[in-house]
Every structure is written in C-alpha cells, then in structure tokens.
Amino acid sequence: xxxxxxxxxxxxxxxxxxxxxxxxxxxxxxxxxxxxxxxxxxxxxxxxxxxxxxxxxxxxxxxxxxxxxxxxxxxxxxxxxxxxxxxxxxxxxxxxxxxxxxxxxxxxxxxxxxxxxxxxxxxxxxxxxxxxxxxxxxxxxxxxxxxxxxxxxxxxxxxxxxxxxxxxxxxxxxxxxxxxxxxxxxxxxxxxxxxxxxxxxxxxxxxxxxxxxxxxxxxxxxxxxxxxxxxxxxxxxxxxxxxxxxxxxxxxxxxxxxxxxxxxxxxxxxxxxxxxxxxxxxxxxxxxxxxxxxxxxxxxxxxxxxxxxxxxxxxxxxxxxxxxxxxxxxxxxxxxxxxxxxxxxxxxxxxxxxxxxxxxxxxxxxxxxxxxxxxxxxxxxxxxxxxxxxxxxxxxxxxxxxxxxxxxxxxxxxxxxxxxxxxxxxxxxxxxxxxxxxxxxxxxxxxxxxxxxxxxxxxxxxxxxxxxxxxxxxxxxxxxxxxxxxxxxxxxxxxxxxxxxxxxxxxxxxxxxxxxxxxxxxxxxxxxxxxxxxxxxxxxxxxxxxxxxxxxxxxxxxxxxxxxxxxxxxxxxxxxxxxxxxxxxxxxxxxxxxxxxxxxxxxxxxxxxxxxxxxxxxxxxxxxxxxxxxxxxxxxxxxxxxxxxxxxxxxxxxxxxxxxxxxxxxxxxxxxxxxxxxxxxxxxxxxxxxxxxxxxxxxxxxxxxxxxxxxxxxxxxxxxxxxxx
Ligand SMILES: [Zn+2]
Numbered sequence: 001x002x003x004x005x006x007x008x009x010x011x012x013x014x015x016x017x018x019x020x021x022x023x024x025x026x027x028x029x030x031x032x033x034x035x036x037x038x039x040x041x042x043x044x045x046x047x048x049x050x051x052x053x054x055x056x057x058x059x060x061x062x063x064x065x066x067x068x069x070x071x072x073x074x075x076x077x078x079x080x081x082x083x084x085x086x087x088x089x090x091x092x093x094x095x096x097x098x099x100x101x102x103x104x105x106x107x108x109x110x111x112x113x114x115x116x117x118x119x120x121x122x123x124x125x126x127x128x129x130x131x132x133x134x135x136x137x138x139x140x141x142x143x144x145x146x147x148x149x150x151x152x153x154x155x156x157x158x159x160x161x162x163x164x165x166x167x168x169x170x171x172x173x174x175x176x177x178x179x180x181x182x183x184x185x186x187x188x189x190x191x192x193x194x195x196x197x198x199x200x201x202x203x204x205x206x207x208x209x210x211x212x213x214x215x216x217x218x219x220x221x222x223x224x225x226x227x228x229x230x231x232x233x234x235x236x237x238x239x240x241x242x243x244x245x246x247x248x249x250x251x252x253x254x255x256x257x258x259x260x261x262x263x264x265x266x267x268x269x270x271x272x273x274x275x276x277x278x279x280x281x282x283x284x285x286x287x288x289x290x291x292x293x294x295x296x297x298x299x300x301x302x303x304x305x306x307x308x309x310x311x312x313x314x315x316x317x318x319x320x321x322x323x324x325x326x327x328x329x330x331x332x333x334x335x336x337x338x339x340x341x342x343x344x345x346x347x348x349x350x351x352x353x354x355x356x357x358x359x360x361x362x363x364x365x366x367x368x369x370x371x372x373x374x375x376x377x378x379x380x381x382x383x384x385x386x387x388x389x390x391x392x393x394x395x396x397x398x399x400x401x402x403x404x405x406x407x408x409x410x411x412x413x414x415x416x417x418x419x420x421x422x423x424x425x426x427x428x429x430x431x432x433x434x435x436x437x438x439x440x441x442x443x444x445x446x447x448x449x450x451x452x453x454x455x456x457x458x459x460x461x462x463x464x465x466x467x468x469x470x471x472x473x474x475x476x477x478x479x480x481x482x483x484x485x486x487x488x489x490x491x492x493x494x495x496x497x498x499x500x501x502x503x504x505x506x507x508x509x510x511x512x513x514x515x516x517x518x519x520x521x522x523x524x525x526x527x528x529x530x531x532x533x534x535x536x537x538x539x540x541x542x543x544x545x546x547x548x549x550x551x552x553x554x555x556x557x558x559x560x561x562x563x564x565x566x567x568x569x570x571x572x573x574x575x576x577x578x579x580x581x582x583x584x585x586x587x588x589x590x591x592x593x594x595x596x597x598x599x600x601x602x603x604x605x606x607x608x609x610x611x612x613x614x615x616x617x618x619x620x621x622x623x624x625x626x627x628x629x630x631x632x633x634x635x636x637x638x639x640x641x642x643x644x645x646x647x648x649x650x651x652x653x654x655x656x657x658x659x660x661x662x663x664x665x666x667x668x669x670x671x672x673x674x675x676x677x678x679x680x681x682x683x684x685x686x687x688x689x690x691x692x693x694x695x696x697x698x699x700x701x702x703x704x705x706x707x708x709x710x711x712x713x714x715x716x717x718x719x720x721x722x723x724x725x
Pocket of ligand 1: 261268269270271311312313314315316
C-alpha cells in the first residue's frame with residue numbers, strides 16, 4: 001500500500017499542477033481540471049451548529065488575511081443526513097463530492113465556483129477547514145488559484161499528540177497560559193488533537209491546595225484553556241506521576257510530609273493506604289478540571305531507578321515479609337488504577353487510566369514484563385521509546401493493553417532542531433543515529449504496522465515529546481518535530497527515505513512560517529538545511545575537542561561535563577599527534593570558517609524575509625540560530641589559536657621569542673573580551689525569547705570565558721614582564 005505522501009506526489013506529477021502544501025499530507029488527493037480563484041469568493045455557507053460555525057469563522061479570518069476579502073457567513077438549512085458542510089464560493093453551484101465515513105475524516109472538492117468540505121462529524125469538518133486554510137495560504141504564496149483537488153482524508157490514529165513534562169518547564173515561556181493558548185491553536189491547525197502533559201503542581205488541586213506555588217496556573221486559567229482546546233478539537237490530557245516524580249506535589253510543602261517516602265526524595269510511600277486516598281483526591285480534581293479528557297495518566301514511570309534501595313521502614317517491612325520490589329510497585333499501580341476508576345465513577349463519566357509502561361518493557365535490572373499480569377487491561381500503556389527498539393510495543397499489545405506511543409526530538413537540538421541525527425556518525429552513541437526525527441517517523445510506522453497484526457489490543461495514538469533544555473535551547477524550531485509527528489500519525493507514510501524527509505522540509509518551511517511568497521519559503525528551507533549542516537560540523541568538531549559546554553542530561557557522553565580548559569588540552573593532544581584525515585586541526589578550522597560564512601549569510605538574509613511571512617514570531621526564533629552557531633565557532637577558533645599561542649610560548653627558544661608573542665596574546669585577549677560581550681547579548685536574547693533557563697547553557701559559557709580571559713591576560717602580562725626585563 002502506498003502512503004499518503006507518495007500517492008499525492010504521484011497525483012501532482014500526473015496532473016502537472018502545483019504541489020499540495022498541506023501538513024499533514026491528505027491521504028488521498030486527486031488533481032482535477034477546474035481551479036478556484038479565492039479572490040472571487042463571495043460567501044461562506046456552513047451547517048448550523050456551534051462547532052461548524054466556529055470552523056467557518058476560522059476560515060473567514062484566514063480569507064481576510066490571505067486575500068483581503070471579508071466573506072459573509074450564511075447558514076445552511078440543517079438536513080436529515082446529519083452531514084457537516086462548509087462552502088466557500090461565488091454562488092451555490094457546488095461540485096460533486098465523495099463520501100468519507102471515517103471518524104474525523106472529511107472530503108474536500110474544488111470546483112470553478114468554490115470549495116466544498118463535507119464530513120460526518122464536526123471534528124472532520126474542522127479538519128477540512130484547516131486543509132482549506134492551508135490551501136488558501138498556498139494560493140496566496142503562489143499567486144495562483146486553488147487547483148481542482150478532490151481530497152478524501154482521515155486520520156490513521158485517533159490520538160495525535162504533543163507531550164510535555166510540566167516540571168521541566170516551570171518558569172519558562174512554555175509553562176505559561178499565553179504559550180499554551182498559542183500551542184492549542186497551532187496543534188489544531190496541524191490536526192494534532194491531544195496536548196498531553198505530566199502536571200505535577202502546574203494545576204491547582206482543590207483537595208490539596210498547599211502544593212500550589214508560583215508555577216501553578218489558576219483554576220480560571222485552566223478553565224479557559226480547557227474550553228479553548230475543546231473548541232479547537234484538542235483535548236488536554238493530564239497525567240500525574242506517582243510513585244516516583246511527585247516531588248513538586250509533596251516534597252515542596254510541609255503539608256506533603258505525611259505522604260513522602262522519607263528515605264527517597266521525590267517519592268510517595270506506596271505502603272500507606274491513606275496515600276492512595278490522597279491520590280484519589282488529586283485524580284478527582286484533575287477529572288473535574290479536564291472535563292473532556294477520556295484519559296487520566298497515573299505516571300508510575302522510572303520508579304526503580306529513583307527508589308534504588310532507599311526503602312522506608314514500612315516498605316522495608318513488607319520486603320522482609322517476602323514481598324518483592326516489583327510486587328510493591330505493581331500493587332501501587334493497581335491501587336492507582338482503581339482510584340482513577342472510583343474518581344471517574346464519582347464524576348459520572350468514563351475515564352481510562354494511562355500509565356507509562358517502562359517498568360515493564362524497558363528491562364531495568366534485566367527484568368521485563370515482571371508483574372504486568374497484575375495490571376488491569378483497561379489501563380492504557382504509554383510506550384515511550386526515544387530510539388530503536390520498538391518491538392516491545394507489540395509485547396504490550398499482545399498482553400491486551402492498548403498503547404499510546406511517545407517519541408521525542410532530543411539530544412542534539414543545540415541551536416536548531418536536529419534534522420540529521422544520522423550525521424555525523426563518527427563518535428555518536430549508535431542508538432542516537434536513529435533518534436530525533438527518525439524516532440518520530442520510525443515509531444509511528446512501527447505502531448501502524450503493529451495495528452495490522454491482529455493483536456487483542458490497539459495502538460490508539462502517539463505523540464512527540466522533547467525535554468526542557470533540549471527544547472528551550474532551540475525554541476521554537478522543535479515545532480518541526482511536532483509537525484512531523486502530525487505527518488506520521490495522521491497519514492500513513494511508509495518510510496523515512498531522504499526524499500520524503502527532504503520534501504517535508506520544503507513543505508514545512510512554507511506552511512509553518514506561513515510564507516507569503518515562494519522565495520521566502522525557499523530561504524527558510526535552505527536555512528534549515530544549511531544550518532543543519534553547520535550544526536553537524538560543530539558536532540564533528542565536538543567529538544574531537546569537546547568544546548560544546550553547558551549541556552547535561554545527554555546519553556551521548558561526548559557532550560557532558562565539557563570545559564574550555566579541557567577543550568584546549570584536547571587541541572594540544574591533537575596537535576601532538578600525526579594529523580588524520582577528517583580529524584585534523586586544519587579541518588576543524590576549515591569547518592569553523594565555512595560555518596562563519598554560512599551563519600553570516602543567514603544572519604543577513606533571514607531578516608529580509610520577515611515582512612514576507614505571517615509567522616513572524618517563529619522567524620525571530622529561527623534568526624537566533626545562526627547567531628548562536630556563529631558565537632560557538634568563534635569560540636572554537638579562539639580555542640585553536642589560544643592552544644597554538646601557548647604551544648609557541650612553551651617551545652620558544654629564548655626570551656626574545658617569548659616577548660614576540662606579546663601582541664598575539666593581547667589580540668587573543670581582545671577576541672575573548674568581544675566574544676564574552678557577544679555571549680552576554682545572546683544570553684539576554686535567549687532569556688527574552690524563552691524567559692528562562694535555556695540561557696543556563698550560555699551562562700556557563702560566560703563563566704568559562706571569564707576563566708579563559710584571565711589566562712590570556714596573565715600570558716600578556718608575562719610577555720610584558722619579559723619585555724621590561
Ligand atoms: Zn514506604
């Protein structure tokens with residue numbers, strides 16, 4: 001079976017018409033002869049219900065922006081077939097349109113007098129309207145009518161998500177009401193319908209108000225967000241971690257003391273019955289706030305690794321009486337599942353528990369699947385796996401558990417989202433070669449394939465995560481990953497070939513940045529590709545001299561714990577060895593010089609297209625990427641020259657030769673001062689853009705540059721003293 005992406009491109013080639021710049025790619029699109037010029041639109045007619053009128057208002061606003069036309073909305077008489085309909089046209093001569101019966105699906109037909117969208121449900125009509133809005137944007141971009149498409153489209157997975165761990169974003173732009181509002185409308189635009197998050201104390205608990213602090217949004221904020229999301233066919237899906245990772249709820253306020261596993265910070269004790277009642281109260285609160293969510297997460301992730309052997313006396317006593325750690329864990333999960341059931345019953349609606357299933361499939365302590373038979377199969381298993389292997393998803397399905405899969409763009413988003421985890425390959429921890437964008441595509445492909453194997457359960461959907469520092473450092477370019485998640489969980493793309501990914505970059509550039517002219521989209525696509533190549537070169541250098549500093553929480557050890565003084569030592573060591581092709585000092589330098597040319601070009605070019613796109617805010621973030629890269633490679637060049645100067649100093653045959661190095665050190669010190677100033681400016685800029693700690697990375701650089709400057713100043717003085725003698 002051909003995937004949606006391929007079928008569309010075949011249709012495009014056969015018809016010889018423009019591409020279909022829509023994300024996610026509609027699964028079945030056939031090009032016809034009669035195009036529609038949106039500039040002639042005179043009416044928006046829509047079926048008369050609140051959800052469809054909302055979709056029509058979105059279309060009306062988009063048409064004002066793309067074509068400067070204010071089209072009145074009229075209401076269609078309701079018909080008995082319960083079909084949802086939206087018409088943008090010149091009159092009421094509507095084209096014929098195919099039937100689409102799948103949930104959330106829609107048909108869209110373009111005729112010479114207008115565009116008709118029809119769906120079986122309101123979500124389907126909304127998604128048809130999103131496709132039409134992107135077609136309007138493409139028509140504006142290309143100064144062309146909308147080609148005569150007939151589209152039949154529906155999602156492959158029912159749940160299509162972005163996920164975030166709230167505690168990692170506290171105090172940043174991500175964990176604000178304004179950003180969540182923005183995210184909700186962005187997700188809806190790309191037909192993602194879940195915003196799933198581990199809540200901690202991001203949400204106020206009526207049953208436990210003591211844990212609220214500056215990070216907690218108000219109930220009014222959440223009520224607004226829940227309704228905004230609902231109108232946009234997005235469900236806010238909360239998860240509450242226990243028994244590990246409940247630090248922000250019970251370890252930051254005195255009232256949390258009685259519930260703690262006192263011997264293991266961040267944990268709740270699984271051996272006190274009152275703790276389960278406590279959790280049930282929190283579940284009741286979440287079910288009440290997130291009144292549209294069919295699911296409540298109970299977390300239960302990464303317990304063993306955080307518990308270690310720090311068992312409290314109660315837990316210890318249970319073990320002394322023969323219970324195993326796994327049995328205590330599984331009993332806790334079962335208690336939480338039961339508590340969700342009771343809280344849901346109390347609320348009078350169906351809510352399924354969802355847990356992160358890693359304790360079962362990850363093989364911690366060399367054990368897999370231990371005790372999973374104790375967990376009721378109405379529990380949805382979250383399968384987070386950020387690089388291959390994905391075979392344990394079928395292990396969960398086989399055991400009767402529905403699955404929600406989670407991928408992540410992760411690790412190498414240093415200045416810009418990583419488009420090429422497979423490059424460079426030399427030095428990288430092997431599993432990471434298929435992480436990031438590969439992980440997003442591959443896991444979705446595996447999940448779709450698993451759904452066709454006749455297991456007793458299903459993969460209901462999937463999402464994409466990333467984590468605080470990895471996200472914030474290159475914010476908001478990680479939206480590339482979320483849009484890729486949409487492409488791979490709505491449609492049915494079957495591969496991750498270079499060509500498929502490559503055409504996605506082009507499409508993303510135009511669609512996400514809402515480019516108004518083709519040239520602007522081309523500049524952005526070229527910027528992503530060229531800057532990604534620069535980033536790969538920076539990584540190549542890092543594997544040799546370890547000069548990317550300030551990172552933490554990476555599986556790739558080449559990035560952790562680096563310092564500028566150790567980088568200089570690595571350069572010294574490289575200089576002392578015979579130069580190996582690909583790993584020579586001159587090639588490190590060449591990469592930096594090439595990077596400076598590229599980054600200078602994009603710092604100049606990107607701002608020139610600001611007025612040629614609607615998504616100006618995202619372009620402001622993108623413009624900071626070449627600046628960050630330039631700052632880094634200037635630092636690398638400074639380190640190379642510093643190492644060289646100190647080596648010359650050491651090998652200088654006499655005082656006069658040492659003295660002659662005075663101006664060199666003076667120049668290096670001046671470069672270091674300039675670089676420090678630039679880093680200071682970058683720190684401010686990142687703090688402004690993200691309102692936080694994405695700048696930690698740069699603050700560490702500042703501290704280390706201070707150290708380097710002192711060393712260079714001392715060397716200057718040393719040369720000066722020589723002069724005086
Ligand atoms: Zn305990």
